[in-house]
Amino acid sequence: MTRHFINTGSNNVLEVYLDFVCPYSRKTFDKINQIILPHLKTTDLKLEMTFRNHVQPWHPQSTLVHEASLAVEKLAPEKFLAFAQVLFDNQESFFDTAIDSKTRNEIYNDLAELAAQFVNKEEFLNLLRIDTSTKHNNGNQVTAEFKRHLKISRHNHVHVSPTWIINGLINDDISSGWSLDDWKKLLSTLTNNE
Numbered sequence: 001m002t003r004h005f006i007n008t009g010s011n012n013v014l015e016v017y018l019d020f021v022c023p024y025s026r027k028t029f030d031k032i033n034q035i036i037l038p039h040l041k042t043t044d045l046k047l048e049m050t051f052r053n054h055v056q057p058w059h060p061q062s063t064l065v066h067e068a069s070l071a072v073e074k075l076a077p078e079k080f081l082a083f084a085q086v087l088f089d090n091q092e093s094f095f096d097t098a099i100d101s102k103t104r105n106e107i108y109n110d111l112a113e114l115a116a117q118f119v120n121k122e123e124f125l126n127l128l129r130i131d132t133s134t135k136h137n138n139g140n141q142v143t144a145e146f147k148r149h150l151k152i153s154r155h156n157h158v159h160v161s162p163t164w165i166i167n168g169l170i171n172d173d174i175s176s177g178w179s180l181d182d183w184k185k186l187l188s189t190l191t192n193n194e
Helices: 023-040 061-075 077-089 104-115 121-128 143-155 180-187
Strands: 004-007 013-018 048-053 163-166 169-171
Touching: 004 023, 013 023, 023 077, 023 180, 048 061, 048 077, 048 143, 061 077, 061 104, 061 121, 061 143, 077 104, 104 121
Parallel strands: 013 048
Antiparallel strands: 004 048, 013 163, 163 169
16 A cells, blocks of 8 residues: 555554644654654564545645545555655645635645646546536545545544554554654554564
């Protein structure tokens, strides 16, 4: 699966629920890539760490940004995490004040500019366009996948972002401000028993 930051085949499963418009999610995403993954490469700990889309509804544009990530994943699954990095790097372009007067399609076009380095821009936009030839309320071509991610979050009682679930249980102690030492302490509690 391309949403894995790392997957060394283990019963230790770490899921991180992130929102592309949440500053703390960006901080967490950066920590994963800058300190956690490099540390894991120096250990023999076997684990799976997976990115989970988690929309914070008080930022309505977050839905559109997450849809963009799903469109890239649908077109080029292996590019999901690289595109996630670009979305976090450009996060402020999608903050409330930056998009206040933009339409849905204008935001999609902004996202298409970012996605163009990974996928065909027109194919990307085609997945996000609403079919206006009908009077239905069916969403776009990534709506079903988007709903699946919402169901996973709701099923797991995820409210805030970031949220970590370790081996099926929410761990509220983990902070986006954690240091490498904090992570080493937590990771030391996991075993390679399979």
